[in-house]
Amino acid sequence: MSIEVELPSLGESVFEGTVSRWLVSEGEWVEVDQPLVEVTTDKVDAEIPAPHAGVVEAILAAEGDVIEVGAVLARVDPDGKPTAAPAAAEPAAVPPPVAPSAPPSAPPPADPSPAATPVARRVADEASIDLRDVEGTGSAGRVTKDDVLRHQSAPAAPAPPQQAAPVAPPAPTQAAAPPPQAARRAPAANAFGYELQEGDRVIPMSPMRKIISDHMVYSKRTSPHVGTVAEVDLSAVVKLRNQHKRSFQESYGKPLTFLPFIVNATVRALREFPALNASVVEDAIIEKQDIHVGVATETEKGLVVPVVRHADRLSLAGTAMAIDDLATRARNRKLSADDLKGGTFTVSNPGRQGNLYGFAIINQPQVGILRMGEIAKRAVVRTLDGEDAIVIRTMMFLALSYDHRAVDGAPANGFLYRIRELLESADFDL
Numbered sequence: 390m391s392i393e394v395e396l397p398s399l400g401e402s403v404f405e406g407t408v409s410r411w412l413v414s415e416g417e418w419v420e421v422d423q424p425l426v427e428v429t430t431d432k433v434d435a436e437i438p439a440p441h442a443g444v445v446e447a448i449l450a451a452e453g454d455v456i457e458v459g460a461v462l463a464r465v466d467p468d469g470k471p472t473a474a475p476a477a478a479e480p481a482a483v484p485p486p487v488a489p490s491a492p493p494s495a496p497p498p499a500d501p502s503p504a505a506t507p508v509a510r511r512v513a514d515e516a517s518i519d520l521r522d523v524e525g526t527g528s529a530g531r532v533t534k535d536d537v538l539r540h541q542s543a544p545a546a547p548a549p550p551q552q553a554a555p556v557a558p559p560a561p562t563q564a565a566a567p568p569p570q571a572a573r574r575a576p577a578a579n580a581f582g583y584e585l586q587e588g589d590r591v592i593p594m595s596p597m598r599k600i601i602s603d604h605m606v607y608s609k610r611t612s613p614h615v616g617t618v619a620e621v622d623l624s625a626v627v628k629l630r631n632q633h634k635r636s637f638q639e640s641y642g643k644p645l646t647f648l649p650f651i652v653n654a655t656v657r658a659l660r661e662f663p664a665l666n667a668s669v670v671e672d673a674i675i676e677k678q679d680i681h682v683g684v685a686t687e688t689e690k691g692l693v694v695p696v697v698r699h700a701d702r703l704s705l706a707g708t709a710m711a712i713d714d715l716a717t718r719a720r721n722r723k724l725s726a727d728d729l730k731g732g733t734f735t736v737s738n739p740g741r742q743g744n745l746y747g748f749a750i751i752n753q754p755q756v757g758i759l760r761m762g763e764i765a766k767r768a769v770v771r772t773l774d775g776e777d778a779i780v781i782r783t784m785m786f787l788a789l790s791y792d793h794r795a796v797d798g799a800p801a802n803g804f805l806y807r808i809r810e811l812l813e814s815a816d817f818d819l
Contacts, residue, residue, distance in 0.1 A: 391464040392441050398458050399430045399726045406430045407596040408454045408462070416472035417445050419465065426450075426462060429596040435726055437462060444469030453596075455531065505532035512537045534603055597691050608753045612669075612792040616748040619805045623764060623783045625815035626650050633819045641710060647764060648684070648738050649709035651787075654811040655736055655759055656680055656700045656708075662804040664796050666733045668754040674795045683732035683752060684712055686719045687740070693719050694752055696732040705817050737761065746786035756795040759808075762786035 396406055406428040413425050424436035425445070446466040450456050505513070505520050509532045513520050516537070523540045525532035585591070594602065630645055637645040659666045663676040680701040683694040695715035697703070703711060718724050735758040737749045746762035764785045771780050787808065791801045811817075 390468075391446050391466045392443065393461045394425060394437065394440060394463045394465060396428060396437065396456055396458050396460050396462055397726060399428065399435050399729065405455055405457045405600075406435075407600065408450045408452050408456065409596060410452060411448060412436070413445050415445050415448055418471035419443065419445060430600055439465055441465055441467050443467035444471055453531075503532055504530065509534045509537050516541050533599070535606060538606075595691075601691055604753070605750050608750050611753060612751050612756070613794060614748070614751060614790050615793045615796075615798070615801070616788060616790050617798075617802055617805055618746055618786055618788045619809045621785050621787055621809045622769070622813050623647070623785050626812055626817075627783045629815045629817065629819070637706070637709075637819070641706065643710065643713050645709060648712060648736075648761075649705055650812065650817060651738070651759075651761055651808075652682055652684065652697070652700065652712065652736050653703075653705050653708050653817060654808045655734070656682060656703075657811060658804050658807040659734055660701055661807060662800050664800045665757045665791065665804050667756050667795055668733075669756065669792065669795050670754070677733045679731075679733065681731050681733045683735040683755075684715065685735060685737040685749070685752075686716050688720050688722070693724065693729065694732060694735055695719055695724055695728045696730065698731070705819055734758070746788045748788050748790045751790055751792055756792035757801075757804075758790050759805075760788045760790070762788065 399406060407430075409427040409429045411426050413419055413423075419425065419439040419442065421440070421442045422438040425439050426437050428435050428437055443465040446464040446469060448463045450460070450462050456462070503520055503523075503525060505523075505525070509523075510520070512518075512534050513523070513532075518537060518541060520532055520537075523532050523536050526536055626647065630647070630650070634645050637643075659680050659682075664674075666680055667674055667676045669675075679699060682697045682700040684697060685692055685694050695718070697708065697711045697715065700708060700711075715724070715728060718728070732752065732755060734755055735749075735752045737758060737760040739747070739761065741763070744763055747760055749758045749760040751758050762785055764783060766781050767784045768779050769782050769784065770777055771782070772778070773780070787805060789801060789805045
């Protein structure tokens with residue numbers, strides 16, 4: 390009996406993935422947990438392993454296809470016999486059973502509707518949009534959700550009459566074909582209003598970049614983002630860090646950075662302000678009991694957000710080690726799907742070149758994200774011995790983006806102020 394290999398959940402709010410590369414072929418014998426295929430999402434590149442040893446009976450998704458979580462990628466026959474060795478026998482006896490995998494991919498060409506992602510089809514159905522009128526910009530011309538939304542918002546009605554007039558004279562049958570194509574291109578031109586110039590460099594989006602784009606647009610459309618900023622004096626943290634930096638390196642073999650201090654203070658503030666450790670589900674707000682903090686990490690393939698689980702149970706040293714482990718595995722592409730699931734709040738650290746401050750986009754389905762600004766020495770006014778004085782302090786801006794559906798200004802500002810208090814008092818145990 391064949392075993393179906395399905396696309397597992399690869400992260401919070403990830404509903405689909407793009408098949409990047411097959412690592413096996415039909416008729417090939419595979420072992421348990423042997424990587425079968427690489428799948429790209431907006432969070433990670435993942436290898437899907439074989440659930441059972443056997444022969445790859447059928448591959449049901451082509452490279453470049455976008456498939457939903459739970460969809461079948463392939464079938465593995467535990468009792469099958471590999472056909473890789475007798476290559477000549479492959480077309481004769483064993484592959485015919487594999488041939489049925491071709492018919493499932495045959496119906497799409499017969500369907501008048503073009504190739505489209507599952508999300509795009511749902512959006513088009515809800516808006517009563519004919520996908521044949523939408524220009525696809527995805528892989529192999531596939532229609533994406535953004536294509537449908539662009540088509541929906543663009544003034545496509547005036548375009549067909551202008552195109553129909555010049556095309557009408559040649560022949561009625563040919564005149565009917567060009568107008569839909571022209572109408573499809575018109576919205577893109579109207580939306581962006583830019584024509585390529587000499588010397589311009591066109592950089593096609595990678596599958597991961599496209600999915601990140603979809604996720605960011607979805608977040609902005611879903612959550613009414615509000616931002617607030619706090620200026621934090623990190624001088625006490627700098628002093629504490631300098632006192633323990635060498636001993637920490639000797640004890641743990643890792644450098645002690647500022648990020649664990651920020652995450653630790655954030656976690657403690659989340660326990661006091663549970664409204665920020667929540668999600669909006671339909672008409673309800675769910676405040677989470679567990680605190681799992683995502684730490685945005687930049688990699689050569691794009692931004693990923695691995696999760697520090699039960700961050701409220703970790704000491705400062707434990708937080709530092711967990712962050713370092715996740716960041717290292719993220720950059721080496723060793724993260725698992727579980728490393729990206731279940732985040733309840735996110736901290737984003739743009740690094741040494743973070744500039745003054747900036748507002749990050751909320752990582753759905755969370756309701757808040759904290760972005761660190763640059764850490765720099767500045768002249769500030771402080772009261773010393775009853776007198777105002779200009780002194781040099783190590784300062785940083787923290788910017789909080791929150792979902793106004795779930796969080797009002799008072800708790801959001803109280804949450805950020807509490808983080809500031811914890812950092813400025815350097816209330817940490819090392």
